[in-house]
Amino acid sequence: QVSVLYFARSAELAGLRCETLSVPREITSLQLWEEIVKVHPRLALIRDQVIFAVRQEYVLLGDQLLVLQPGDEVAIIPPISGG
Amino acid sequence: MEENEDVPKDFIKLKSEKLSVDEVSELVVSPYCGAVSLFIGTTRNNFEGKKVIHLEYEAYTSMAETEIKKICRDVRQKWPSVKHIAVHHRLGVVPITEASVIIAVSSPHRAESLEAVMYCINTLKASVPIWKKEIYEDEYSWKENKECFWANS
Numbered sequence: 001q002v003s004v005l006y007f008a009r010s011a012e013l014a015g016l017r018c019e020t021l022s023v024p025r026e027i028t029s030l031q032l033w034e035e036i037v038k039v040h041p042r043l044a045l046i047r048d049q050v051i052f053a054v055r056q057e058y059v060l061l062g063d064q065l066l067v068l069q070p071g072d073e074v075a076i077i078p079p080i081s082g083g
Numbered sequence: 084m085e086e087n088e089d090v091p092k093d094f095i096k097l098k099s100e101k102l103s104v105d106e107v108s109e110l111v112v113s114p115y116c117g118a119v120s121l122f123i124g125t126t127r128n129n130f131e132g133k134k135v136i137h138l139e140y141e142a143y144t145s146m147a148e149t150e151i152k153k154i155c156r157d158v159r160q161k162w163p164s165v166k167h168i169a170v171h172h173r174l175g176v177v178p179i180t181e182a183s184v185i186i187a188v189s190s191p192h193r194a195e196s197l198e199a200v201m202y203c204i205n206t207l208k209a210s211v212p213i214w215k216k217e218i219y220e221d222e223y224s225w226k227e228n229k230e231c232f233w234a235n236s
Contacts, residue, residue: 058233077233080211080227082140082208
């Protein structure tokens, strides 16, 4: 079970800012994205623009294998615009 | 003179209240430094012909602070003479002409603090999880920094 955090456009499309999701302990970042889109299909609109932050490290959507611990924070990160 | 005057410090704050240039520059002033360099990011009132009413910022706060700390660490590796660094970023609603971000760096001589300030703002725009929404009269738009390495693909 991981905590998924939604920001900016992804929070608008998902309709919420955070939730707990059950996902396999070992999963690629792309598979994780697909799990999340199953719950919030509108997120598919921004698939090409987002990355993840897993335990506060950026991860591209792709083949990278994630090893998740219960309670880990996974954030959906749309293109940033600070400063 | 106190020993801890020598210790370089990073001052990082994300807050919803109005930012103060006086407050941020005073944080980095040091008797060992002859230079304080500042960058202030302010809100423009127009974008592509549309009138901007105000900006709204949100952040992944804990990670944003961590990423800013990494920027400070990188600054100190590149410019070892830099003394203090302050980065204040505003969150929530920022009216036109008010500051969204203030960065201040002190160093003994001016070259290092000037270069470090530029590096800080450029790197912040590329790596810190903060988002800006521009509110126009009839609509709004989530902005995307061109420095963002995963966008515009």
